[in-house]
Every structure is written in C-alpha cells, then in structure tokens.
Amino acid sequence: MAEISTAAFRQICYLTGADVCYTEMISAKGVMFGNKKTIKMAQVLPEEPKTFVQMFGSEPDDIAGAIERVEAVNPAAYGFDINMGCPMKKVLKGRNGAFLMTDPEKVRRIVRAARAATKKPLSVKIRKGYQQENGLEIAAIIEEEGADLLVIHPRLKTQMFLPGTCDHDFSIRLAAERHIPVIHSGDITESAHLERFAGTKIAGFMIGRGTYGRPWIFEELRSGLPIADERKRELMTLHFRAIRLYSIGISLRTMMNELKKNAVWYSRGGAGSTEFRNHIYQTKWEERELLGTINRFFEIDI
Numbered sequence: 001m002a003e004i005s006t007a008a009f010r011q012i013c014y015l016t017g018a019d020v021c022y023t024e025m026i027s028a029k030g031v032m033f034g035n036k037k038t039i040k041m042a043q044v045l046p047e048e049p050k051t052f053v054q055m056f057g058s059e060p061d062d063i064a065g066a067i068e069r070v071e072a073v074n075p076a077a078y079g080f081d082i083n084m085g086c087p088m089k090k091v092l093k094g095r096n097g098a099f100l101m102t103d104p105e106k107v108r109r110i111v112r113a114a115r116a117a118t119k120k121p122l123s124v125k126i127r128k129g130y131q132q133e134n135g136l137e138i139a140a141i142i143e144e145e146g147a148d149l150l151v152i153h154p155r156l157k158t159q160m161f162l163p164g165t166c167d168h169d170f171s172i173r174l175a176a177e178r179h180i181p182v183i184h185s186g187d188i189t190e191s192a193h194l195e196r197f198a199g200t201k202i203a204g205f206m207i208g209r210g211t212y213g214r215p216w217i218f219e220e221l222r223s224g225l226p227i228a229d230e231r232k233r234e235l236m237t238l239h240f241r242a243i244r245l246y247s248i249g250i251s252l253r254t255m256m257n258e259l260k261k262n263a264v265w266y267s268r269g270g271a272g273s274t275e276f277r278n279h280i281y282q283t284k285w286e287e288r289e290l291l292g293t294i295n296r297f298f299e300i301d302i
C-alpha cells in the first residue's frame with residue numbers, strides 16, 4: 001500500500017507473524033524510465049523472508065522489462081505481483097490497475113510476459129470485476145498463463161472500498177474453482193472474520209487497512225487474544241526506529257511524514273489522541289522535536 005507498506009512497516013509485520021508482505025505499488029513505466037524514487041520504493045532488504053514487489057502497468061513489455069530490471073538490482077525480492085485491482089483514478093487513467101479487468105486478452109499477454117521474465121513466484125491481484133463481475137474468467141486466464149498466486153479483493157471497481165460490499169463468498173467460490181492458491185483480501189480485522197473461511201480452499205489472507213496503527217494484528221489473529229500494552233510499546237519503538245534507519249536515500253520530509261502518519265494511527269482511541277493528531281499535523285517540526293514529542297506521548301524512546 002502506497003506510503004504504508006514500507007520496509008520499516010514490513011519488518012514489524014514479519015515480527016508479529018506475517019508470512020508474506022508486498023512492497024508499495026510501483027509503476028513499471030517508472031522503472032523503465034529509470035526513476036530512482038520508484039526503484040527505491042521497490043527495495044527489499046536482505047533480511048525480508050518473502051516480499052513480493054508489486055507493480056502496475058498496462059503494457060506487457062513494460063511489466064516484463066521492469067521485472068527483469070528490479071530482479072537484477074534487488075535480489076532479495078522473493079517474487080513479483082501485478083496489480084489488476086487498484087480503483088484509483090490516476091492509476092485507471094493510464095489503463096492500469098483494475099482497468100485491466102476490462103480486457104481479458106491484455107491480462108493474458110501481461111501475465112504471459114511476466115511469466116517469461118522471471119522464475120521467481122508470480123502473484124496477481126484482482127477484484128471481482130470492473131463494472132461487472134468477471135473475476136472468475138480473469139482468474140482462469142491468470143492460472144493458465146502460469147502465475148503462482150492469486151489475490152482477490154472481492155469488490156467491483158465501482159464499489160471502491162465501500163463498507164458492506166465485500167463479497168466473501170466470491171473469494172470462496174473462486175478458490176473452489178481454481179487450482180492456483182487463492183488469497184482473500186478484504187475486511188479481515190479480527191479472528192471471528194476468519195471463521196467463515198474454515199473448510200474452504202482459501203489459502204491465506206491479506207490484510208490492508210486492519211494494519212493501520214496495528215501491525216501486531218498478525219500476532220492477535222494467530223493467538224486470538226489482544227496483545228499487551230508493553231508489547232505494543234516495544235513494537236512501536238522498533239517500528240519508529242526502523243523508519244529512521246531505513247531513511248537513507250529518502251528525503252527528511254518523507255521520513256518525518258512516515259513517522260507522523262504512523263504516530264497518529266498508533267494514538268487512535270487513546271487519551272489525548274485528537275490533540276496529539278492536531279499538534280503533529282499543524283506544527284512545523286524539526287526532526288529532534290518531533291521525535292521528542294512522539295517519545296513523550298507514547299512513553300517510548302526512539
């Protein structure tokens with residue numbers, strides 16, 4: 001997720017029990033143009049066990065070329081993912097993301113080109129459809145072209161992320177029909193949400209918004225219990241420190257924005273969180289002051 005699933009964030013997700021992570025989504029064209037920021041966003045650290053580099057693109061040659069380039073400079077990438085689910089206007093405008101679901105033959109050519117470009121695991125993320133449901137047809141093509149993993153967010157593009165529209169049964173049906181492992185993505189935030197998938201062929205779960213300010217969700221889902229405050233503070237500390245550690249090569253502003261965003265998420269629901277959020281966003285910070293403010297609020301030492 002853009003500006004969220006950074007290397008620092010992924011490190012905490014792995015620590016709390018995630019099996020697999022995905023990088024921020026990068027533009028295949030950006031890679032082909034040699035855009036340094038794009039390539040940096042896709043950087044996977046050697047200690048990351050299974051991180052897929054996620055790309056969007058509309059042309060098979062761009063996707064294949066970008067996979068080859070990223071693989072060459074980023075050997076720690078575990079695999080590659082092609083995004084065919086993003087509903088945001090700026091992505092759709094270039095005929096990328098969920099727009100690809102309107103063109104099954106293009107999907108075929110893209111997956112075929114990507115498959116030929118790498119021997120590493122290949123994942124594709126789709127939606128239930130664009131305006132109409134065609135996810136089953138698209139999934140069959142993706143499987144035929146040799147992808148290893150399919151992630152389904154079972155909403156139409158037109159449903160964006162609207163509450164109440166996530167069609168869990170569609171994911172279950174898709175997994176039953178296909179041989180390729182199918183990962184369900186959508187509205188999983190507590191153990192009870194996993195129960196309806198018991199006994200189905202769903203191979204795993206991808207968690208998006210449920211990780212905001214709660215990267216320990218993996219630990220909580222595995223144990224079925226909320227984690228202790230002391231452990232939260234420990235993980236927050238590691239997360240903030242990792243944001244600073246991995247900031248080499250990115251601007252101070254970007255790094256501070258990542259600190260602020262996560263600090264505000266972590267503060268949600270706690271005493272004084274509204275004042276803290278306003279203060280964090282309304283003040284022009286020096287790095288040291290910002291760190292001090294975060295330390296005092298959470299009683300940590302970053």
Ligand SMILES: Cc1cc2nc3c(=O)[nH]c(=O)nc-3n(C[C@H](O)[C@H](O)[C@H](O)COP(=O)(O)O)c2cc1C
Binds near residue numbers: 002024085208
């Ligand atoms: C702000 C935001 C950014 C997202 N960015 C991406 C992305 O870069 N790549 C992707 O595959 N999905 C992205 N998604 C979709 C999520 O991966 C996920 O499929 C969707 O939010 C449903 O799962 P959730 O209910 O667990 O969030 C994004 C969603 C949101 C809300």
